Amino acid sequence: MEHANDGLRPPLERRGKRARRAFRACVTSSGLHGTEVLGAGIAGSSGDEIRAAATRLAGRIHRTPVVRSRLLDQRAGREVFVKAEALQRGGSHKARGALNWFAAAVERGVPRDREVVTASSGNHAQAVALAGREHGVPVTVVMPETTNPLKVEATRAYGATIVQSGVDWSNRDEVADRLVAETGGLRNHPDDSDELAGFGTIALEISQQVDEIDAIVVPVSSGAVISGVAIGMRAFAPGVRVVGVEPALAADAQASLASGRLERLSAPPDTIADGARALSLTVRTFPLVTRLVDEIVTVSEDEILAATWWLWTRAKLLVEPTGALAFAAACSAMPWARRVVCVATGGNADVVDLGRRFAEAGLEARLATAASAGPPTRSKAAWEGA
Numbered sequence: 001m002e003h004a005n006d007g008l009r010p011p012l013e014r015r016g017k018r019a020r021r022a023f024r025a026c027v028t029s030s031g032l033h034g035t036e037v038l039g040a041g042i043a044g045s046s047g048d049e050i051r052a053a054a055t056r057l058a059g060r061i062h063r064t065p066v067v068r069s070r071l072l073d074q075r076a077g078r079e080v081f082v083k084a085e086a087l088q089r090g091g092s093h094k095a096r097g098a099l100n101w102f103a104a105a106v107e108r109g110v111p112r113d114r115e116v117v118t119a120s121s122g123n124h125a126q127a128v129a130l131a132g133r134e135h136g137v138p139v140t141v142v143m144p145e146t147t148n149p150l151k152v153e154a155t156r157a158y159g160a161t162i163v164q165s166g167v168d169w170s171n172r173d174e175v176a177d178r179l180v181a182e183t184g185g186l187r188n189h190p191d192d193s194d195e196l197a198g199f200g201t202i203a204l205e206i207s208q209q210v211d212e213i214d215a216i217v218v219p220v221s222s223g224a225v226i227s228g229v230a231i232g233m234r235a236f237a238p239g240v241r242v243v244g245v246e247p248a249l250a251a252d253a254q255a256s257l258a259s260g261r262l263e264r265l266s267a268p269p270d271t272i273a274d275g276a277r278a279l280s281l282t283v284r285t286f287p288l289v290t291r292l293v294d295e296i297v298t299v300s301e302d303e304i305l306a307a308t309w310w311l312w313t314r315a316k317l318l319v320e321p322t323g324a325l326a327f328a329a330a331c332s333a334m335p336w337a338r339r340v341v342c343v344a345t346g347g348n349a350d351v352v353d354l355g356r357r358f359a360e361a362g363l364e365a366r367l368a369t370a371a372s373a374g375p376p377t378r379s380k381a382a383w384e385g386a
Contacts, residue, residue: 047235049193050200053096056103057201060134061095064088066209066341071314076330079339081210082311083202086319086347091154093202093225093345094127094190100198101188102131112136115185119143119176121169122151123275123346124190129158140185142176144168148274150350169268169277191284196228203232206341213240214337217326219345220244220253220296222278223285229343230292241337244289244296245329247271247304252280253289254296262286272357273304275322275346299328302361307331309358311344320349 067082085093106112112135118128119142132139139160143152144167156162167175180187189195202225206216216233218226230242246253250269256262264280271277281289289296299307304321307328311317326342334340 046197046200046231049197050204050232050235053100053104053194053197054201054204056100056107057096057198060089060099060103061201062088063205066206067315067317069315072310072327075310075314076327076340078330078337080327080330081213081339081341082315082317082327083206083209083341083343084317085202086317086323086344090123090126090130090158091346091348092123092127092323093199093343094123095130096201097190097195097198097224097228098124098127098131098188099134100201101128101192101194102135102137104194105186106135110186113138115140115183116188117142117176117179117183117185118188118190119172120155120190121147121274121277122155123348125155125160126151126158126348128188129155129160133159140179142167142172142179144172146268148348148350151348154348169279189282189284190222190224191227191282195224196231196288199225199228200232200235202343203229204236207233207236210339210341212339213237213341214339215241215243215294215334216341216343217243217245217329217334218343219273219276219322219325220246220281220289221250221276221322223253223281223289225343225345226293227285227288230288234292241294242292243329243334244293245325245333246296246298247273247276247325248298248300250276250278251298252278254298256281256286257290257293257296260290271304271321272301273320273322273325275320276325297329297333299325299332303328303332305354305357305361308349308354309361317344318347318349318351319344320346321354322346323349 064084064087067084072080089095115138116132117140121144125141125143129139140163141155141160142163145164152162218229220226226244233240233242244253249271252263252265262280268277304324307324308319308321311319311324311327323344323346330340330342
């Protein structure tokens with residue numbers, strides 16, 4: 001099979017010369033070079049850095065389970081293994097990155113009274129606030145005014161100072177940078193190398209939990225988690241294909257992978273997957289995604305909502321829509337893959353809003369036919385057979 005035989009070749013080398021030239025031009029124009037652009041030791045020591053992160057995180061995070069369900073397999077038409085990061089501390093995979101980032105900073109001698117400033121739409125905010133509380137470090141988080149109120153309150157509950165006035169998706173990083181300049185704080189980014197090494201521990205665990213994987217599917221927003229996971233998969237399971245998934249309304253990463261250039265959306269996408277509303281990959285993650293990710297697929301809003309419902313009702317996993325992206329892809333893409341790991345990245349769901357959406361979609365009326373439904377196709381409505 002072409003995909004299996006191609007598995008050990010770097011993804012960038014499997015693309016055309018035009019994409020490779022565009023990639024090199026983008027990296028050169030970014031002003032980043034060598035390991036600075038590759039992050040987390042991709043030049044050769046990535047496995048060591050991820051193992052070091054695993055050591056730092058021991059006792060601080062959960063080794064999340066891989067969840068199986070016959071009905072999920074039936075729905076997707078293949079064997080599905082759900083890596084349940086929705087059960088992680090803070091409700092998402094982000095705890096891995098943030099806790100490793102703080103622990104590494106302490107190892108380097110960064111004073112604990114130096115405020116940490118970050119920008120986030122929710123899950124990263126909660127993780128940084130949690131890590132700051134555990135390390136006794138003050139944290140300020142810049143969050144868009146449109147952020148899910150539940151995520152704002154959860155971040156505040158961990159002790160963080162929240163800045164929202166006048167903040168949107170387009171200026172949140174600018175506001176955070178200004179606060180650092182004014183206060184002398186320490187800037188945290190979700191794509192910092194220590195964050196990526198923390199995310200790489202997902203791949204380390206999966207390599208120990210599941211054998212003979214054809215693909216691992218990871219949600220894409222700014223590209224941090226898929227970069228960390230891809231680094232880890234190349235280190236610990238190099239034959240596994242790494243597939244990203246994003247909402248069809250937010251297909252900037254797919255466009256970037258195809259063109260070899262960093263493509264950017266003109267406005268935040270109106271997707272139910274609120275953790276995937278970044279306007280683009282970052283300057284740091286774009287080269288990693290281009291080099292290490294095999295393909296990026298997209299799913300519709302109906303497919304995202306349907307996947308969320310299936311994970312709630314069949315796997316009993318209270319995922320948020322962004323956390324359901326990977327299973328949505330498993331139900332509609334990658335016909336070549338028999339055994340697929342889906343990373344369910346987060347579980348900070350607005351259950352009232354999602355319950356209303358499920359009811360409006362008429363799920364209960366269709367429940368009786370769910371057990372006999374075959375795997376859906378892209379030509380069918382996402383809810384058919386649900």
